[in-house]
Amino acid sequence: MKKFKGAFWPLFLVLSTLVSCGTIKSKKNIIFADSSPRGLEVENEKGEKLGVTPFFFQVRPGDKRQFKFLKDGKELSNQDYRCRWDWGGSIVPNILWSPFFPIGTALTTAFLFADSTTKGLYVCKGSVFLSSKVVEGRGERKKVIIGMPIAIGRSDLAEKAIDFWRKNIFEKNRSAEVFLWDEAVENEFIYRGVDLYANTKPDKIKKRFMNQIAHKFRGTHFIHFDLKEDKEHFIITPMLYDAFTLRGVKADFLKTFRMKKEKVTAKNYWKRILRNIDFFPNALTLSYHGKPKESRLVPLDATRNGEFPTDTHPDAFPKFLTLFGVETVRHPQLFSTWDWGGFLSPSFGASSWRSSYLLSGRQYNFDFESYNFGYNASLTGFSPLGQLSAGIGFVGSLFQMSDSQGFKTSKLGIMTRIFVSYSKFFNDRIYFTGGFKTYKPSKSITGQAQYTLDSWSETYVGLGYYFPEVKSLARKLIGL
Numbered sequence: 034m035k036k037f038k039g040a041f042w043p044l045f046l047v048l049s050t051l052v053s054c055g056t057i058k059s060k061k062n063i064i065f066a067d068s069s070p071r072g073l074e075v076e077n078e079k080g081e082k083l084g085v086t087p088f089f090f091q092v093r094p095g096d097k098r099q100f101k102f103l104k105d106g107k108e109l110s111n112q113d114y115r116c117r118w119d120w121g122g123s124i125v126p127n128i129l130w131s132p133f134f135p136i137g138t139a140l141t142t143a144f145l146f147a148d149s150t151t152k153g154l155y156v157c158k159g160s161v162f163l164s165s166k167v168v169e170g171r172g173e174r175k176k177v178i179i180g181m182p183i184a185i186g187r188s189d190l191a192e193k194a195i196d197f198w199r200k201n202i203f204e205k206n207r208s209a210e211v212f213l214w215d216e217a218v219e220n221e222f223i224y225r226g227v228d229l230y231a232n233t234k235p236d237k238i239k240k241r242f243m244n245q246i247a248h249k250f251r252g253t254h255f256i257h258f259d260l261k262e263d264k265e266h267f268i269i270t271p272m273l274y275d276a277f278t279l280r281g282v283k284a285d286f287l288k289t290f291r292m293k294k295e296k297v298t299a300k301n302y303w304k305r306i307l308r309n310i311d312f313f314p315n316a317l318t319l320s321y322h323g324k325p326k327e328s329r330l331v332p333l334d335a336t337r338n339g340e341f342p343t344d345t346h347p348d349a350f351p352k353f354l355t356l357f358g359v360e361t362v363r364h365p366q367l368f369s370t371w372d373w374g375g376f377l378s379p380s381f382g383a384s385s386w387r388s389s390y391l392l393s394g395r396q397y398n399f400d401f402e403s404y405n406f407g408y409n410a411s412l413t414g415f416s417p418l419g420q421l422s423a424g425i426g427f428v429g430s431l432f433q434m435s436d437s438q439g440f441k442t443s444k445l446g447i448m449t450r451i452f453v454s455y456s457k458f459f460n461d462r463i464y465f466t467g468g469f470k471t472y473k474p475s476k477s478i479t480g481q482a483q484y485t486l487d488s489w490s491e492t493y494v495g496l497g498y499y500f501p502e503v504k505s506l507a508r509k510l511i512g513l
Contacts, residue, residue, distance in 0.1 A: 062091060062094055062116065062156065062157035063090070064157050064161065065089045065090070065160050065276075066083065066084065066086050067087040067277050068086040068163040069163070071086045072086060073085065073109070074086075074103040075088075075100055075101065075102055076103065077099070078099040078100075083100070086102075087276075087277045089248035089251075092116065092157050094154075094155030094157055098115070099113050099114070100112050109163070112163070116157035117157075117159075119156035123153050124145075127140075127141055128141055128145075175209050175210070175211065175253075176209070176211065177250070177251055177252045177254070178210055178252065178253070178254045178255070179213050179218060179250055179255050179256070180195060180213060180218060180256055180258075181233075181255055181257045182219060182222055182223075183195065183260060183269065184233070185267065190292075194267070194269055194292050195214055198271060199212060203286045206288075207286055212256075213250055218246075218250065221246050221249065222246070223501055234257050234259070235274045235279050236274065239365070240279060244276075247277075252276050253275070254275060254276050255274045255279075256272065257272045257274065258271055258272075265293060266291040266293055267291065267293075268289065268291055269290055269292065270287075272287065313379070314379050315362065315499060315501045316359065316464075316498060316500065317357070317358075317359055317498045317500065318359070318496070318498075319356055320356060320357075320494060321493065321494055322491050322492070322493045323492040324342055324345065324491075325386050325489045326343070327341060327487075327489040328486075329388065329485060329486055341390075343386040344389060345385075345386065345387065346385035346387055346400060346402065348400075351385035351402045355383045358382040358383070359380065360378075360497070361376070361378030361379060362456055362497065362499060363415075363420065364499060365420065365458055371417075372414075372415040373412065373413060374412075374413055376410075377408065379409070380407055380408075381405070383402070383403065383405070384401075384402070384405075384489070384491060385400075386401055387399070387400050387401075388401065397437055398437040399437075400434065401433075402434075403430050403431070403433075403472070404430060405431075405450075407426040408427060409424050409425070409450065410425055419455055419465075420455070420456050420457070421454075421455050422453070422454045422455075422456075422468075423453045423454075424451075424452060425449065425450065426449070427448075427450070428447070428472070429446075429447060429448075430445070431443065431444075432444045432445070432478055446478065448473060449472070449473045449475070450473075451470065451471045452469065452471070453470075454468030454470075461499070462498055462499050463497070464496070464497045465495075465497075466495055466497045467494040467495070468492070469490065470490065470491060470493075471489070472488060472489055473487075474486070
C-alpha cells in the first residue's frame with residue numbers, strides 16, 4: 034500500500050500532463066480569407082495556393098504566417114498573421130493550479146510545457162481580409178449553401194419540408210448556387226447540439242463551430258429554416274447567412290412557405306410532448322469517486338450515530354461500476370461566453386462502500402451498493418473557464434446490502450439528489466468534470482437492527498465524452 038501511495042503522485046503528474054489543456058484540446062484553428070470584392074486568389078508564404086476568396090482554412094498556431102492576395106496571377110497585397118495567446122482556454126486555467134504548492138506548481142509547469150509543445154497556448158480567431166481600397170474590379174465565388182436542421186421534431190417532416198422548398202422554390206429561383214443537405218451535414222450539426230429539436234440560428238452558435246462546418250464542406254453560406262406554426266400549418270421561412278460574417282443575406286429563393294400539419298390524434302399529441310422532454314443522456318463519464326461520508330444510526334451504540342467516513346467496497350465489480358456514469362451536459366457552442374440557463378435532464382450513476390465499526394466489542398462490516406437513475410433540475414452558468422451547475426434530482430435506485438453477520442438483501446427505493454458540478458470542454462467531445470453530490474433516501478435504509486443509513490455524500494473528478502448523436506438515434510428508434 035505504501036508503494037502505491039508513493040507512486041500515486043508521479044503517476045498522476047504524468048497522466049495530468051498527457052491530458053493537459055493543450056494536449057487534449059488541440060483544437061482545430063479554422064480561420065477564413067476574404068476580400069472586397071471577392072474572387073481573389075490567396076497563397077501562403079511558400080507560394081502554395083490556398084483558395085479563392087472567400088474560403089476557410091486551417092492554420093497551425095504559434096507560427097508567423099504571410100498570405101498573398103493575387104488577381105490574374107499578379108500580387109496585389111500581402112498580410113502577416115499570427116495567432117494570439119489563449120489566456121482563457123490555456124494560460125489562466127493552467128496557472129490556477131500553481132498556488133497548491135508543491136503539486137500544483139508542478140502541474141502548472143507540466144501543463145504549460147505540454148501546451149507549449151502542442152501549440153495549445155495559442156488560439157487563432159482573426160481573419161485575413163483585403164479591403165476594396167486595394168482592389169479594382171469584382172469577382173465572386175459560386176455560393177455553396179449548407180442547410181441547417183429544421184426544428185420540426187421529426188426527420189420525415191424535416192425532409193418533406195426541405196424537399197418541397199428545394200423543388201418548388203430554390204430550383205426555380207437560384208442562379209449558380211449549390212445546396213448541400215445530406216446525412217453527413219446533419220450529423221455535423223447534431224454532434225454540436227443542433228438538431229431537429231433546436232430552432233437555432235447560425236449567429237447564435239459560436240462562430241468557431243460554424244467555421245469548422247463551413248471548412249469541412251467548403252461552404253460559403255448557411256441557410257436556416259425559421260419555424261412558426263398556427264393551428265393547421267407549419268410556417269417556414271428560409272434565412273440565408275454569409276458563412277464568414279454570419280450576417281443575413283438577401284436572395285430570391287428566401288420565400289416563406291406553409292406545410293400542412295398532420296391531424297392531431299391522442300397518439301401524435303403525446304409524441305409532440307415527449308419530443309420536447311430530454312429523456313436521453315448525451316455523455317459518458319469516467320470518474321474517480323472519493324470515499325463517501327455517510328450519516329447513519331446505530332441503535333445499539335449511540336456513539337456511532339452521526340456522519341462518518343467509509344472504506345472502499347471489498348468487491349471489485351461494484352468498485353468498477355462506480356467509475357462509470359451517464360449524464361446530460363450542455364455543449365458551450367449554443368451559449369454566449371457568459372450565459373446561464375435552467376435545464377431538466379436525466380443521469381445514471383453508482384455508489385458503493387464498506388462501513389466498519391466496533392459493535393459490542395466486535396468488528397462489524399456493512400457493505401452497500403446503490404445503482405440509480407434520476408431526473409434532475411439544474412441551473413447552469415457558463416463562462417470562459419467552464420460551466421458550473423447546481424441542482425436537485427429525484428432518483429430511483431436499486432440498493433444491495435450485506436454485512437459480516439450473513440445478512441444480504443436488495444431493495445428498490447426513491448431518493449433526493451442534491452449536487453454541484455463543474456465541467457470544462459477541452460475540445461468538441463472531451464471535457465473535464467468534477468463536483469459534489471448528496472443522496473437522501475425518502476425512507477432511511479435499514480439493514481438489520483445494528484445499522485440504519487440516513488444519507489450519504491461524495492465528491493468526484495474525471496473525464497466525460499460528449500455524444501449527442503445518441504439522442505437523435507434513440508428518438509428515431511422509438512419513433513419520436
